[in-house]
Amino acid sequence: MSTADTSTDELTAEAERVLRICTACMYCDGLCPVFPAIDDKHEFRLSDLNYLSNLCHNCRGCWYACQYAPPHPFAVNLPATLAAVRRRSYADHLWPPVLGRAFGSPVTGIAAIVSLIVLATLAFVLLSSPPAALFGADDSEGAFYRVLPWSIMAGAAGASLLWAVACIGLATLRFWRTMAPDVPRGALLRALAPALRDIVTLRHLGGGGPGCNDVGERTSHHRRLFHHVMVAGFAGTALSTVSAAIYHHALGVAAPYPLASLPVLLGLVGGVVMLAGIAGLLWIEHRADTEPSDRTEVALNVTFLILLGLVTLSGLAVLAFRETPAMGLLLAGHLGLVFGFFVVLPFSKAVHAPFRAAALLRAAAEKAAAGARSKRDRG
Numbered sequence: 001m002s003t004a005d006t007s008t009d010e011l012t013a014e015a016e017r018v019l020r021i022c023t024a025c026m027y028c029d030g031l032c033p034v035f036p037a038i039d040d041k042h043e044f045r046l047s048d049l050n051y052l053s054n055l056c057h058n059c060r061g062c063w064y065a066c067q068y069a070p071p072h073p074f075a076v077n078l079p080a081t082l083a084a085v086r087r088r089s090y091a092d093h094l095w096p097p098v099l100g101r102a103f104g105s106p107v108t109g110i111a112a113i114v115s116l117i118v119l120a121t122l123a124f125v126l127l128s129s130p131p132a133a134l135f136g137a138d139d140s141e142g143a144f145y146r147v148l149p150w151s152i153m154a155g156a157a158g159a160s161l162l163w164a165v166a167c168i169g170l171a172t173l174r175f176w177r178t179m180a181p182d183v184p185r186g187a188l189l190r191a192l193a194p195a196l197r198d199i200v201t202l203r204h205l206g207g208g209g210p211g212c213n214d215v216g217e218r219t220s221h222h223r224r225l226f227h228h229v230m231v232a233g234f235a236g237t238a239l240s241t242v243s244a245a246i247y248h249h250a251l252g253v254a255a256p257y258p259l260a261s262l263p264v265l266l267g268l269v270g271g272v273v274m275l276a277g278i279a280g281l282l283w284i285e286h287r288a289d290t291e292p293s294d295r296t297e298v299a300l301n302v303t304f305l306i307l308l309g310l311v312t313l314s315g316l317a318v319l320a321f322r323e324t325p326a327m328g329l330l331l332a333g334h335l336g337l338v339f340g341f342f343v344v345l346p347f348s349k350a351v352h353a354p355f356r357a358a359a360l361l362r363a364a365a366e367k368a369a370a371g372a373r374s375k376r377d378r379g
Ligand code: SF4
Pocket: 021, 022, 023, 025, 026, 027, 028, 029, 062, 063, 065, 066, 067, 068, 069, 076, 078
């Protein structure tokens, strides 16, 4: 059954059917943490399905290993089924709940909102900034704030970021509450360190050695590598923003900063590295086999990557052309993209990171509790 057009109940029934076949088979045990988590399980509640779907990292290994995949009459397609359940888990736990509907049409919804915010920012800047600041070549201290005053720039960025953090934080809390493991508090505490290690190192993207099935049956570590590269670049740009805030508030120097300054160097290196990671992940999405995937989840992935890429590219364009008359409009476009990016984050693929972290924490906690039980039994 294709998961693209299945209704909620059909999807739940399909996920239960496929997982019951896997539980009886267990041929793929060892490929990823999903299989130890379903071992000996015969019933799958909605909370279990949500947990398992976020534990799956879509490596596609079980699709290529499966003897019950189509054309077998069992038609098992575990990666696509879990991808559809995973996307539904994002929508079901979003806060405010009305946002969940946005997951029905992520690309058009996200594109429309970001375009509107970019246009609104450009219109505001065109109407409020003096033409000399907007169209003149000026890279002297404070030039950016003559295009858009600091209080408006920081206020809009802060409010949209706060919105994103609050919505994603509350959604993650709702998700955790519905699928928190039934384990002693000690097991949960002991699970924190291994879960954190799995999250930071993306250990499971290693597939226990060979990596993910990026192109057909060929495995590689490219997905893991490009994830790390993108996150490293993001960390560089975040540090650039922090250092710029220190320059502004502690040293009393307003942007734009010299090329050899910390904010510019961190932003430049971080931006280029992040673009390399984004390009690599888009390249993997482009070459991937579409059968073991959920079309809407792929669209979510690509939309998020393109949007993050546009934010990064527009920031680098401001840096490259800041001494020219194009700086004003480029800065306004970049800021509009940043505000729009923050506003749509709660219903973008960004929720994947905290939901997966929560699933990995439950997996580590259940492992710690099982270890403690077997130690008790032996002793
Ligand atoms: S994906 Fe296929 S081969 Fe792997 S455990 Fe499930 S049914 Fe068995």
